[in-house]
Amino acid sequence: MVDSQQVQRTALPIPDLAYTGTVTYDATDPDTSFPPITPVRPPAGAPNVLVVLIDDTGFGASSAFGGPVQTPNFERVADQGLKYTRFHTTALCSPTRAALLSGRNHHTVGMGGITEIATSAPGYSSVRPNNCAPLAETLKLNGYNTAQFGKCHEVPVWEASAVGPFDHWPHPGGGFEYFYGFLGGETNQWYPAIYENTSPVEAWGTPDQGYHFMADMTDKAIDWTRQQKSLAPDKPFFTYFAPGATHAPHHVPTEWADQYKGQFDQGWDEVRKETFARQIELGVIPADAVLTERSPGIPSWDEMSDVIKPALARQMEVYAGFLAYTDHYVGKLLDAYDELGILDDTLIYVIIGDNGASAEGSMHGTTNEGFTINHMNEIETEEYVAAHIADLGTPSSYNHYAVGWAHAMDTPYQWTKQVASHWGGTRNGTIVSWPNGGVQKGGIRNQFSHVIDVAPTVLEAAGIPEPSTVNGVTQRPYEGTPMNYTFADADADERHTTQYFEMVGNRAIFHRGWTAVAKHKDPWLGSSHGLDEDIWELYNVEEDWTQSNDLAALEPERLAHLQQLFLIQAARFNVLPLDIRTAERFNSDLAGRPALITAQSQKLYRGMRRLGENSAINIKNKSFTVTAKVVIPAEGTNGVVIAQGGAYGGWSFYGVNGRLAFAYNLLGIHTDTIRSEAPVPAGTTEIRVHFAYDGGGLAKGGTVTLFADARQIGEGRVERTIPFQFTFDETVDVGVDLASPVSSDYTATGNEFTGDLDWVQIDLGEDDHSHLIDDEHKVAVAMMKQ
Numbered sequence: 001m002v003d004s005q006q007v008q009r010t011a012l013p014i015p016d017l018a019y020t021g022t023v024t025y026d027a028t029d030p031d032t033s034f035p036p037i038t039p040v041r042p043p044a045g046a047p048n049v050l051v052v053l054i055d056d057t058g059f060g061a062s063s064a065f066g067g068p069v070q071t072p073n074f075e076r077v078a079d080q081g082l083k084y085t086r087f088h089t090t091a092l093c094s095p096t097r098a099a100l101l102s103g104r105n106h107h108t109v110g111m112g113g114i115t116e117i118a119t120s121a122p123g124y125s126s127v128r129p130n131n132c133a134p135l136a137e138t139l140k141l142n143g144y145n146t147a148q149f150g151k152c153h154e155v156p157v158w159e160a161s162a163v164g165p166f167d168h169w170p171h172p173g174g175g176f177e178y179f180y181g182f183l184g185g186e187t188n189q190w191y192p193a194i195y196e197n198t199s200p201v202e203a204w205g206t207p208d209q210g211y212h213f214m215a216d217m218t219d220k221a222i223d224w225t226r227q228q229k230s231l232a233p234d235k236p237f238f239t240y241f242a243p244g245a246t247h248a249p250h251h252v253p254t255e256w257a258d259q260y261k262g263q264f265d266q267g268w269d270e271v272r273k274e275t276f277a278r279q280i281e282l283g284v285i286p287a288d289a290v291l292t293e294r295s296p297g298i299p300s301w302d303e304m305s306d307v308i309k310p311a312l313a314r315q316m317e318v319y320a321g322f323l324a325y326t327d328h329y330v331g332k333l334l335d336a337y338d339e340l341g342i343l344d345d346t347l348i349y350v351i352i353g354d355n356g357a358s359a360e361g362s363m364h365g366t367t368n369e370g371f372t373i374n375h376m377n378e379i380e381t382e383e384y385v386a387a388h389i390a391d392l393g394t395p396s397s398y399n400h401y402a403v404g405w406a407h408a409m410d411t412p413y414q415w416t417k418q419v420a421s422h423w424g425g426t427r428n429g430t431i432v433s434w435p436n437g438g439v440q441k442g443g444i445r446n447q448f449s450h451v452i453d454v455a456p457t458v459l460e461a462a463g464i465p466e467p468s469t470v471n472g473v474t475q476r477p478y479e480g481t482p483m484n485y486t487f488a489d490a491d492a493d494e495r496h497t498t499q500y501f502e503m504v505g506n507r508a509i510f511h512r513g514w515t516a517v518a519k520h521k522d523p524w525l526g527s528s529h530g531l532d533e534d535i536w537e538l539y540n541v542e543e544d545w546t547q548s549n550d551l552a553a554l555e556p557e558r559l560a561h562l563q564q565l566f567l568i569q570a571a572r573f574n575v576l577p578l579d580i581r582t583a584e585r586f587n588s589d590l591a592g593r594p595a596l597i598t599a600q601s602q603k604l605y606r607g608m609r610r611l612g613e614n615s616a617i618n619i620k621n622k623s624f625t626v627t628a629k630v631v632i633p634a635e636g637t638n639g640v641v642i643a644q645g646g647a648y649g650g651w652s653f654y655g656v657n658g659r660l661a662f663a664y665n666l667l668g669i670h671t672d673t674i675r676s677e678a679p680v681p682a683g684t685t686e687i688r689v690h691f692a693y694d695g696g697g698l699a700k701g702g703t704v705t706l707f708a709d710a711r712q713i714g715e716g717r718v719e720r721t722i723p724f725q726f727t728f729d730e731t732v733d734v735g736v737d738l739a740s741p742v743s744s745d746y747t748a749t750g751n752e753f754t755g756d757l758d759w760v761q762i763d764l765g766e767d768d769h770s771h772l773i774d775d776e777h778k779v780a781v782a783m784m785k786q
């Protein structure tokens with residue numbers, strides 16, 4: 001094989017060199033000689049690479065960084081490597097992931113926000129430009145095998161359907177040869193919406209059969225690794241392992257949550273103090289660090305009522321079990337590497353959180369995020385939450401913990417996820433190991449680092465240069481700083497000396513030991529004022545590790561200089577114009593982004609399944625008609641014609657015991673079911689349900705009428721509807737109801753329509769009331785999807 005060190009790697013793909021020697025007439029001629037085929041391989045000594053990115057986990061959650069949740073496998077990696085105490089993310093998941101996989105700032109690659117509110121501005125388009133090729137593509141073109149498992153949430157919303165385009169999907173556009181995971185911001189861990197490459201696939205079983213996505217994705221990752229090392233042992237791999245955990249819903253087997261029974265009865269304020277003491281003892285914060293005050297707007301534990309406290313404690317037990325369960329399966333993957341004999345030759349990143357802990361679960365937490373996202377919190381009273389403690393974490397819930405727990409999981413810092421101005425939103429404990437690569441074992445590193453530093457670190461470890469061109473396109477240089485200089489030297493001078501932060505107006509600048517920060521909005525509220533009204537704070541982070549002592553009044557000149565520097569960086573990296581708008585960003589025409597569905601009618605055909613809410617026509621807050629072309633068999637109609645959503649909210653049009661039925665599930669608390677008065681005659685060729693919306697505002701009820709071949713066969717009422725979103729990840733399915741069932745008339749499996757089904761058409765009425773939706777709530781709905 002040709003010496004891989006001599007290969008020209010700056011222009012990718014590496015060009016094939018033409019043969020310039022003698023060509024003979026007869027292959028048996030002694031002068032016949034051609035160089036052997038030499039597959040592309042990276043430079044000698046290039047490691048396998050595993051990047052583990054945990055979701056929605058704050059700095060103060062994992063025991064590796066002093067948290068209350070035992071994560072022995074994270075600590076196992078730390079024992080073989082280094083803990084980085086000043087590693088930072090972007091404060092939100094999609095932007096962090098885009099930055100991680102590109103080596104550029106999130107606005108540079110168009111991910112300044114989330115895809116649902118993308119605009120045509122370069123920093124907010126959600127479209128990664130082709131002059132910023134992802135790390136996986138660079139590694140693949142240099143001879144790596146590449147695979148992604150778990151969460152994506154980088155696909156522009158108008159491209160996230162079965163028709164693509166797939167340029168921004170993990171496979172093939174993101175450079176991954178194999179993808180097994182989900183596209184959105186979260187998924188039901190018991191009933192996930194999974195893609196294999198670009199095709200939707202179904203889970204191998206139900207919760208009753210022992211299925212959970214965390215275990216499933218780990219098995220897939222292990223199988224892929226074994227196959228890769230069996231068939232191409234000389235090729236290193238790049239695996240991006242990104243669980244949906246510990247993003248809500250906090251779904252975990254009950255026995256894992258029960259391991260933490262009684263450990264959080266003292267409440268979040270005491271948990272913060274306990275965690276802080278452990279952090280000092282571990283050395284992940286300095287001995288003179290200050291525990292910051294509880295962030296404004298977050299209630300103290302003592303302020304919570306005795307009615308809700310047992311449920312609040314259980315929420316944290318469930319979350320802790322979820323994180324411990326996740327750690328367990330990361331350990332399973334590490335065990336597989338160990339069995340293959342590749343663990344010491346693998347550069348491992350364990351990034352414990354793509355942002356701070358999530359404060360999107362309301363002040364008293366929730367059994368179903370749908371209550372919060374649909375502004376129906378009045379239904380979920382404290383008494384309701386308290387009465388449903390046993391459901392938390394199980395397939396009967398779609399749960400999220402209270403804001404106070406999120407703040408405790410970000411100990412010792414201020415604020416939480418979404419708040420890019422303060423460390424609570426952006427500082428995530430990170431572990432790096434590479435035993436055969438010179439990474440010190442069991443050490444701590446305090447140099448400033450950022451998620452954009454991962455890609456250049458990997459390339460330097462592999463001996464691969466940044467490409468100047470990829471697929472003929474001149475590349476923008478990486479904006480991160482390789483961290484390799486810290487691997488063997490705890491005292492090395494800090495090289496990443498300047499870094500801006502910005503998310504939904506919350507913004508900051510770090511520069512040579514100082515930060516200037518401006519919080520624009522709370523995570524649970526919309527924007528209420530202009531950017532120029534924001535109050536800037538100033539911190540000397542070399543002397544004040546936790547940003548506890550605001551020096552803005554004492555050093556106005558330094559603050560002004562840093563504010564100016566923020567603007568320079570903002571202009572340089574596509575942050576400008578800062579965008580805190582609401583209504584305009586939700587109107588795709590005003591925002592300048594495409595919309596997949598714009599018509600008043602949509603025809604769906606048999607076999608069309610797993611259509612997300614952005615791929616299906618919106619029937620909420622208006623009248624609609626669903627018509628299906630079918631042939632009813634002699635034994636009568638049974639099974640689902642079309643369904644949207646699942647057990648936590650949605651609707652279904654189906655047959656049951658020969659009769660036609662329509663079910664409307666209101667967030668799992670109540671289901672209105674209307675059935676036909678008589679069986680549907682065999683041979684019927686058209687069935688229809690019409691929903692006449694009552695009007696007079698959002699979330700109103702309506703009258704349901706059922707028809708068979710234009711003959712009315714049933715009528716009834718739906719008393720209340722869902723105004724904003726049915727579910728986070730369940731889908732529109734034709735001919736079946738996949739994942740959790742909308743109606744209790746059928747089960748999660750075996751509910752396929754038994755007749756012949758050709759197409760289903762949905763037509764909207766002219767009485768749309770969606771213009772009444774509060775603009776601030778639109779943003780809150782979108783941000784909860786991260």
